[in-house]
Amino acid sequence: MLHVVQDGGMTTGPVEVSPREAEVLAAIGERLSNAEIAAKLYISVRTVESHVSSLLRKFGVTDRWSLVDRATTKAPALAGMVGVPTAWTTFIGRDRERDLIHASIADARLVTLVGPGGVGKTRLAAVVAEAAASSFPSGVAFVDLVPVRDGFVAQAVAATLGLVESPQQPLESAIAERIGRGRVLLVLDNCEHLLVAVTGFITRLLSHCPYTRVLATTRERLGVAGERLVAIEPLPLASDAVALFLDRAAEVNPDFDADPSIVVELCARLDGLPLAIELAAARSAALGAVGLLAAVEDYLRLLTGRRGTDERHQSLRAVLGWSHDLLDEETQVLFRRLAVFAGSFDLDAVALVTAGDRAAVADVLGRLADKSLVIYERAEGRWRLLETIRAFAADQLDTSGERGDLQDRHLRWAAATATRLESSLGSAQAGGRRSEFDSVASDLRAALSAAASGPDAAPHQLARSLGRLTFARRFLHESVDHFRKAAEFAPTAAEAARDLRSAAACTFVSTTSGPDTFQLLLASAERAGAGGDGNARAIALSRAVETAGRYQVVRGAGTEVTPDWLRRLLDEASAAGDPGDPAVAAVLAIAAAWTARPEDSAAAAQIAAAAARDTGDPVLISAALDAVGFALHRAGRLREARQVTRERMALLTMMDQDDPHAAAEIEDVFIAACTDALHAGDLPAALSTARRLPADNLLGSHSYIATSMQIPPLVLTGDLDAGLRYATRMWDGWQRAGRSRSGWMIPAVAIAALAHQLRGDQQSFAVWRARVLEVAGIMDRSQEVRLAPLVFLDARAAIHTGELAGAAMLVDHAFGEFLGTWAAPYARAAGAELAVVAGLPDAAERLAAATGAAEQNDWAAACLARAAGRLNQNPDAYIAAVARWERIGARLERAYTLLLLPDRAAEGRAGLAALGLPTLPSGEVR
Numbered sequence: 001m002l003h004v005v006q007d008g009g010m011t012t013g014p015v016e017v018s019p020r021e022a023e024v025l026a027a028i029g030e031r032l033s034n035a036e037i038a039a040k041l042y043i044s045v046r047t048v049e050s051h052v053s054s055l056l057r058k059f060g061v062t063d064r065w066s067l068v069d070r071a072t073t074k075a076p077a078l079a080g081m082v083g084v085p086t087a088w089t090t091f092i093g094r095d096r097e098r099d100l101i102h103a104s105i106a107d108a109r110l111v112t113l114v115g116p117g118g119v120g121k122t123r124l125a126a127v128v129a130e131a132a133a134s135s136f137p138s139g140v141a142f143v144d145l146v147p148v149r150d151g152f153v154a155q156a157v158a159a160t161l162g163l164v165e166s167p168q169q170p171l172e173s174a175i176a177e178r179i180g181r182g183r184v185l186l187v188l189d190n191c192e193h194l195l196v197a198v199t200g201f202i203t204r205l206l207s208h209c210p211y212t213r214v215l216a217t218t219r220e221r222l223g224v225a226g227e228r229l230v231a232i233e234p235l236p237l238a239s240d241a242v243a244l245f246l247d248r249a250a251e252v253n254p255d256f257d258a259d260p261s262i263v264v265e266l267c268a269r270l271d272g273l274p275l276a277i278e279l280a281a282a283r284s285a286a287l288g289a290v291g292l293l294a295a296v297e298d299y300l301r302l303l304t305g306r307r308g309t310d311e312r313h314q315s316l317r318a319v320l321g322w323s324h325d326l327l328d329e330e331t332q333v334l335f336r337r338l339a340v341f342a343g344s345f346d347l348d349a350v351a352l353v354t355a356g357d358r359a360a361v362a363d364v365l366g367r368l369a370d371k372s373l374v375i376y377e378r379a380e381g382r383w384r385l386l387e388t389i390r391a392f393a394a395d396q397l398d399t400s401g402e403r404g405d406l407q408d409r410h411l412r413w414a415a416a417t418a419t420r421l422e423s424s425l426g427s428a429q430a431g432g433r434r435s436e437f438d439s440v441a442s443d444l445r446a447a448l449s450a451a452a453s454g455p456d457a458a459p460h461q462l463a464r465s466l467g468r469l470t471f472a473r474r475f476l477h478e479s480v481d482h483f484r485k486a487a488e489f490a491p492t493a494a495e496a497a498r499d500l501r502s503a504a505a506c507t508f509v510s511t512t513s514g515p516d517t518f519q520l521l522l523a524s525a526e527r528a529g530a531g532g533d534g535n536a537r538a539i540a541l542s543r544a545v546e547t548a549g550r551y552q553v554v555r556g557a558g559t560e561v562t563p564d565w566l567r568r569l570l571d572e573a574s575a576a577g578d579p580g581d582p583a584v585a586a587v588l589a590i591a592a593a594w595t596a597r598p599e600d601s602a603a604a605a606q607i608a609a610a611a612a613r614d615t616g617d618p619v620l621i622s623a624a625l626d627a628v629g630f631a632l633h634r635a636g637r638l639r640e641a642r643q644v645t646r647e648r649m650a651l652l653t654m655m656d657q658d659d660p661h662a663a664a665e666i667e668d669v670f671i672a673a674c675t676d677a678l679h680a681g682d683l684p685a686a687l688s689t690a691r692r693l694p695a696d697n698l699l700g701s702h703s704y705i706a707t708s709m710q711i712p713p714l715v716l717t718g719d720l721d722a723g724l725r726y727a728t729r730m731w732d733g734w735q736r737a738g739r740s741r742s743g744w745m746i747p748a749v750a751i752a753a754l755a756h757q758l759r760g761d762q763q764s765f766a767v768w769r770a771r772v773l774e775v776a777g778i779m780d781r782s783q784e785v786r787l788a789p790l791v792f793l794d795a796r797a798a799i800h801t802g803e804l805a806g807a808a809m810l811v812d813h814a815f816g817e818f819l820g821t822w823a824a825p826y827a828r829a830a831g832a833e834l835a836v837v838a839g840l841p842d843a844a845e846r847l848a849a850a851t852g853a854a855e856q857n858d859w860a861a862a863c864l865a866r867a868a869g870r871l872n873q874n875p876d877a878y879i880a881a882v883a884r885w886e887r888i889g890a891r892l893e894r895a896y897t898l899l900l901l902p903d904r905a906a907e908g909r910a911g912l913a914a915l916g917l918p919t920l921p922s923g924e925v926r
Contacts, residue, residue, distance in 0.1 A: 021058075024051040028067045036691050083142040083160040084129050084187075086379060090247055091127050093240030094120070101128045101230055105185065105213045106135070108228035109206050113217045115232035117388035118275030118316045121217040122189050124232060128215065129187050136213070138182025145198070146190045146387045147343030147442030149449065153197045155475055157186070159438045164474030166706075171475065172201065173736050176208040183211045190387055191218040199224050234272030241267035244274060248281035252370070258289035266293045271315040275388060279319045282372040283326065295322050320392045323371060332396075334364045335373060339393035340406045342446040344377065344384040344439060352413045353406065382439065407450055414440075414447035415458045418465035425472050425658045437469055444469075448485065460489035464499060471506055472658035479660065480506045493531025500524035501540055505660035508547070509667065517547050518561070529576070535584050538577025542587035545570050546623065549594030566595050586611040586620045593627035602631040618654040619665045626668065633679070638825070638856040642676040649673055671744065674709040678747070681825065681859030683888045687713035704733030708748035716859065718892035718915045720755045727752035731771070745775045747823055750789035757797045758892070758917060769793065785813040788823035795830035799837050807838035815849060825857035833867035843871055858888045866897050875901060891915060 020043075027037040034048045055067055101124075104111040113121045126142060133140050141160050148156045154171040158164070163174045179186075186205075191198045199222045202214050216222060221229055235241040242263050249256040266289055270276040280292050287295065299318035327335060337354040338345070350365065351358045365383055368374040374383050385393060397403050421437055444466055451459035467482035483503035490496035504520035521544035528536035545566045570591050577584035589608035596604040605627035612624035625648050632641035648669045655662040670689070677686035690709035707730040714723035730748060753768035772790050773781075784790055791813045797803075798810055814831020818824050832850040835843040847867055854861040862884030869877030878900050885894035892915060898908030912918065 021051050021055055024048060025055055025067065028052070028055075028064065032691050036688055081130065081133055081140040081142070082162075083144070084140065085122070085126050085142065085144070086377070087123070087126065088378070089251070091123065092244040092247055093235055094124055094127075097124060097230065097232060098128060098131070101215070102132060104228045104230055105132065105215060109212070109226060110202060110214045110216065110222070110224055111228045111230060112222055113215070113230050113232050114219065114221055116219060116273070116316075117391075118273045118386075119232050119234060120274040121232050122386075123274070125187050125189055125215055125217050129185060132185055136183050136185040138179070138184045138211075140185045140187070142187040142189065144189050145194055146384075146390075147446070148194065149342070149442070149446060150194055150197050152442070152445060152478075153194060153201045155441070155478065157188075157201075158475070159441070165476045166474070169733065169736065170477065172204060176205060179205070179209045179212055181209070181211055184209070184213070186212060186214050188214060188216045191216050191222065192220060195220070195222060198222060235267075235274060235277070237267050237272055238264055241270075241272045241277060245277050245281050245284075248278050248372075249284040252282060253285035256284055262289045262293060266296065269293065269296050269315060270319060273316055275386065276316045276319040278372050279323050282370065283323065298322075316388065317392070320389065323373060324392070324396065327371075330360075331364050331367055334361065335368060336393050336396035336400055337402065337406055338374070338383075338385055339390055339397045340403070340410045341385075341443055343442040344380070344382040345443070346382050349413060349417070349440075349443075350383075352416075353409045355409065380439070407447075410443070411447045411451055411462065412458050414444045415462040415465070418444050418462050418469060422465040422468050425468065425656070437473060441473075448482075451489070453488065455491045456489055457491060460486055460491060460495070463489055464502075467499075467502060467506065468658070468660070471509075471660050471663070476506060476509060483660075487527070493527050494533040494536055497524045497528035497531065497533065497536045497540060500527060501543070502660050504543070505664060509660065509663045518544050521547065525573075534576040535578055535581055538573040538584050539587050541569050541573035541576070542584075542591040545573070545591040546587070546594050549591070550623075550626070563595060570595060582611070582615045583617070583620070586615050586617070586624070590620065590624050590627065593624065598634065601627070601634065605631045618651040619662050622648045622651050622655075622665050622669060626672065629672065629676075636824075636852065636856065638676070638679040642680050645669070645672045645676045671705065671709065678712055679825070679857065681857035681861070681888060683713045683717050683859065683890060687717065687889075704730045705742075705744050707733060708745050711748040712751045715751045715755045716892070717889045718895075720759060720892075720915065720917070723755050724752060727755070727768075734775070742775055746772060746787060747789040749775050750787075750793045750823075754793050754796055757793075757800060760918065765797070785816055786819045788818040788827045791816075791818075792823050792827040792830050795827065795834045799830070799834050804834075804838040807834050808840055811835045811838075811840060811846060815846070825853035825860040826863075828853040829857070829860035829863035829867070833863055833870070836867045836871045847871065858884065859890065859893075862888065862890065862893065866893075866900070869900065892917070 024037055034045050034052065037043075037048045038045045052064070052067070056064075059067065061067060101111060101113070105128075113125060115121050122144075129140050129142055141157070143157050143160045145153070145156060154175065157175055158171045161175065161178060163171065163178055165171045165174060169177070188198060188202070195218070198216070198218075202216070202222070202224055206212060206214065221227060235244060242260070245263055245267055246256070249258075266280065267277060270280060280296065284292060296315070296318055299322045324332060324335065334350075334354055334356065338350065340353060341349070345353075347358060347362055347365070350356065351361045354361065356364075365374060365376075369376045369383070373389055374385060376383050397406065417440055421440075444462065448459060448462050448466060451462070463482050463486035467479045467486060470476075470482060471479035480503050483499050483506060487496040487499040487503070490499055500520050501524045504517045504524065507520055508517040521540050525537045525540035525544070528534075528540055548561050548566055570588070573591070574588055577588065579585050579588070586608070589604075589611040593601065593604040593608040605624065608624040609621070609628055612620040615621075625644050629641040629644040629648075632638070632644065652666060652669060655666055657663055657666050670692075673689045674686055677683075677689055687710065690706075690713065707726050711723050711726050711730065714720075714726065727748065730745065734742065734745060749768060749772045753765050753772065756762075756764035756768055769790070772787065772793075773784065776787060778784065778787070791810070795810050795814050798807060811831045811834055814827045814834070818827070828850040832843070832846040835846040840846070847864060850860065850864055854864045862881050865877055865881035865884055868874065869881060878897055881897050882894055882901075885891075885897060891911060895908045895911030895915070898904045898911065901908075
């Protein structure tokens with residue numbers, strides 16, 4: 001449950017909100033309608049209505065706008081407590097330490113519990129985390145780092161929080177954004193083997209999350225500035241240590257009784273270490289306190305005679321060695337073999353890796369659990385070794401000489417497990433498989449890391465499946481590394497070429513980096529050629545050419561990418577592949593369409609579409625249709641281009657977003673659907689499509705690209721507050737992503753500037769106008785006139801402010817040649833209206849010249865109808881414009897138009913007031 005604390009309104013205490021209600025609340029905060037929420041969350045409208053009613057009741061409010069306030073100001077960072085291990089035994093003692101830790105996390109941002117293995121740091125941290133939950137209303141998260149290897153700290157935290165990576169938001173950024181300014185307690189348990197990675201992660205997290213507290217457990221300090229150390233000592237012998245022993249002994253023998261002095265002596269010999277005490281108590285039923293003391297003393301005497309023994313761990317080694325030696329041979333064998341697992345394990349995994357009978361393995365695991373050598377996690381149905389015990393078992397495994405064989409079996413189990421999980425992607429059980437993947441991910445990574453280099457079927461399959469699984473889990477950068485690794489293990493050049501193509505697909509989505517994608521595709525082509533696979537070479541080269549021509553992001557690729565060079569690559573592809581193969585023919589035709597000269601592009605695109613349809617592959621068909629749509633855009637046939645994009649949208653149901661080869665296409669289709677609706681001036685459709693981007697879509701619900709899609713329709717329909725809120729989020733996300741040039745952002749930044757202008761904030765208007773040039777990467781101010789969104793902004797701002805001195809020049813700009821087509825109709829229409837408002841002598845000609853824009857764009861048609869009314873003082877034209885504005889939901893422009901009708905001016909002023917806007921800066925109607 002989510003606990004949302006309200007500061008105002010009728011609700012004064014914590015409000016319990018279910019996870020689904022939290023999703024609905026967040027969608028309400030985005031101002032989605034019930035139908036849009038239903039589409040986004042894949043539930044019925046009636047279910048949405050039920051959740052909305054429940055939220056109204058829980059928050060004690062009567063209207064939807066009040067819920068918007070709750071959603072935007074009170075969203076929790078986490079869902080209560082996550083990852084905190086379940087305790088099955090009583091916690092004994094540590095009152096002083098608990099009080100000290102509570103006080104420390106109130107004062108210090110990083111508190112580190114330091115102590116030897118077996119002293120009870122993990123259990124103490126879990127108890128403190130549970131007790132401190134009320135002080136951290138934004139959530140508590142407990143992350144076990146025992147199975148985690150270097151380089152995967154962020155993945156472990158993200159898995160606990162249920163987070164994914166998006167193209168413009170790496171995992172650490174996603175974690176920081178989720179936690180944000182909330183008061184969160186993050187527990188990082190067992191950090192000692194990841195000191196450098198953990199300290200770096202903590203430093204970056206705390207720098208971005210001012211109210212977060214981190215509680216870490218480790219055997220040595222982390223060394224982070226401001227770290228507060230709390231030393232965890234062994235239990236006091238005459239009190240807590242004895243109480244712990246008696247409690248655990250009573251669990252195995254309720255009638256246990258012993259001389260208190262013997263128990264005190266036993267605990268002293270065990271140095272008061274909780275783990276040693278618990279292991280000894282597990283044997284108390286058979287040996288009694290006197291027998292336990294004698295056995296421990298014998299082992300201590302043995303250890304004392306060894307060279308190089310660390311005296312701090314003698315008692316723990318003694319009880320572990322003694323406990324191990326009391327096991328029968330069958331149990332000893334299984335115990336040491338369990339050390340091959342990096343994380344937790346289930347019965348099937350143990351049976352396969354240790355080559356044991358399933359029933360016998362279950363029996364032995366039960367016996368090990370009874371002796372506290374293995375921990376059984378009932379809720380998950382899995383077992384695990386405490387890290388200290390695992391280290392001891394690993395020593396036994398090394399001594400036995402079985403490690404090589406065990407690691408090989410572990411590798412083959414990992415490959416089979418990864419393959420099985422991969423095969424279930426996209427099925428109804430995918431959600432459960434994702435949870436299972438999180439459970440075994442550390443072991444899959446460890447098995448791959450331990451594999452010997454060189455061609456080998458098992459590590460090759462494991463790396464390839466891990467690439468797909470981590471991509472589906474949205475660990476996007478990690479997926480690239482796994483596919484690269486797969487290419488190293490590939491048994492044939494053809495398989496290596498395939499893996500490099502997969503890496504290229506992941507790279508494009510994970511970084512939106514054309515250079516990386518391009519170079520990986522060229523590497524794939526080279527490997528395919530070395531293996532004599534002409535078709536694979538043709539496909540890789542064609543996709544490289546398509547990437548360069550279609551996305552135009554191959555900058556800094558290490559080689560100057562020119563149209564002539566791309567055509568030469570395409571010639572090489574044609575010579576290498578079999579044109580009779582439908583897939584080869586399709587990719588060749590698609591690449592040709594994206595590199596064709598403007599006069600040939602329409603015909604080439606149609607040829608590509610026909611070739612792609614012959615394959616039946618929805619990804620290839622969509623790529624070819626995109627070329628068709630691009631040619632239509634270039635010809636100014638925007639409505640026809642939108643129909644093509646609708647055809648691409650229909651193909652989405654046949655694409656798997658967990659498949660790297662489909663992912664970039666899915667992403668492109670969503671963006672095209674949003675921008676095409678804006679091309680046509682259909683603001684409701686543009687906003688609805690932008691909001692339909694599913695939360696787990698590759699773009700991510702918080703990526704700056706996904707966010708930018710909503711800003712133009714929000715502002716142009718009059719929701720300036722929401723538009724500017726998204727604009728701030730978009731700008732912050734773009735900066736976090738590295739501030740690369742982004743054509744997608746230009747319209748959103750320009751429209752954000754317009755929103756500030758309409759609100760009368762000239763300073764912010766100037767800042768955001770300058771940002772348009774920054775995003776576009778334009779240093780030469782003379783090139784401003786080629787950016788249609790910027791020209792539209794300046795023309796619309798001039799109309800609004802009445803600053804008409806430069807109107808003639810702005811109108812000329814509005815009818816010039818633009819770099820892109822997105823905002824051209826808006827710029828033309830605004831330019832024509834500016835000509836009328838400024839009383840330019842060629843105003844009528846400008847209106848006529850903009851007619852083509854009106855034919856392709858609903859917003860432009862409404863704007864020109866109003867301009868015609870201004871020019872001819874025709875009320876009927878105003879009324880027609882009002883009707884057009886109503887059809888596309890442009891409440892802002894509708895209100896401004898009503899001001900021009902004397903009998904409806906009051907309605908216009910009321911409309912502007914409802915949007916929080918003044919009539920005009922001067923109070924006049926222009």
